[in-house]
Amino acid sequence: MLQIHDRIFEPYISKKEISKAVKKLAKNIAVDYKNETPLFLGVLNGSFMFCSDLLKAYQNPCEISFIKLASYEKTQSTGQVNELIGIHENLTNRTVIVVEDIIDTGNTLEKIVALLEKTSAKTIKIATLFLKPSVYNKDIKINYIGMEIPNKFILGYGMDYDGLGRNLSEVYVLKD
Numbered sequence: 441m442l443q444i445h446d447r448i449f450e451p452y453i454s455k456k457e458i459s460k461a462v463k464k465l466a467k468n469i470a471v472d473y474k475n476e477t478p479l480f481l482g483v484l485n486g487s488f489m490f491c492s493d494l495l496k497a498y499q500n501p502c503e504i505s506f507i508k509l510a511s512y513e514k515t516q517s518t519g520q521v522n523e524l525i526g527i528h529e530n531l532t533n534r535t536v537i538v539v540e541d542i543i544d545t546g547n548t549l550e551k552i553v554a555l556l557e558k559t560s561a562k563t564i565k566i567a568t569l570f571l572k573p574s575v576y577n578k579d580i581k582i583n584y585i586g587m588e589i590p591n592k593f594i595l596g597y598g599m600d601y602d603g604l605g606r607n608l609s610e611v612y613v614l615k616d
């Protein structure tokens with residue numbers, strides 16, 4: 441059990457399970473892009489730990505950059521997504537792989553894809569470590585999924601509850 445602010449969380453996904461999912465994703469992406477140098481675009485803050493492990497497991501040439509949006513306050517989506525750090529790379533003819541720690545409603549993803557569609561990127565692909573399929577309600581195809589999870593609030597491995605918990609190397613779930 442773990443108390444973060446006013447809430448109790450319990451262990452949910454172990455380091456071992458996370459590592460297995462991350463390595464599998466890296467391998468699958470590497471097979472698909474063995475003849476090019478994709479640009480991984482990490483979505484801050486949540487994806488920093490996943491990006492780091494994904495890129496360490498990715499054995500082929502690649503580049504990395506980050507974008508920062510914000511939509512969550514405490515455990516509820518505010519429904520609004522604000523751009524804090526935009527895209528500054530020249531994406532002309534590049535394959536861009538958006539790297540998310542979690543896709544929930546898809547509001548963040550929708551905003552990022554809309555930004556990328558305004559560039560001259562050749563291909564836009566989406567990789568996420570976690571997906572909540574029962575909540576995700578957008579038409580954007582998610583190309584690489586580490587794990588599907590139920591509609592529960594999780595934290596750790598980059599994900600926070602009101603600023604805390606990102607440094608945990610395992611994933612915890614909010615206790616009912």
Ligand SMILES: O=P(O)(O)OC[C@H]1O[C@H](OP(=O)(O)OP(=O)(O)O)[C@H](O)[C@@H]1O
Pocket residue numbers: 483484485486487509510511512517540541542543544545546547548549599600
């Ligand atoms: O699919 P959605 O409902 O949009 O939720 C997913 C987003 O929520 C989290 O980010 P958050 O906005 O909390 O910012 P953070 O990465 O800085 O924690 C997460 O990292 C995703 O980017």
Ligand SMILES: Nc1nc2[nH]cnc2c(=O)[nH]1
Pocket residue numbers: 512542543544545592593594595596599600601
């Ligand atoms: N920490 C955290 N952030 C999220 N953003 C969207 N869903 C979640 C979640 O389950 N946990």
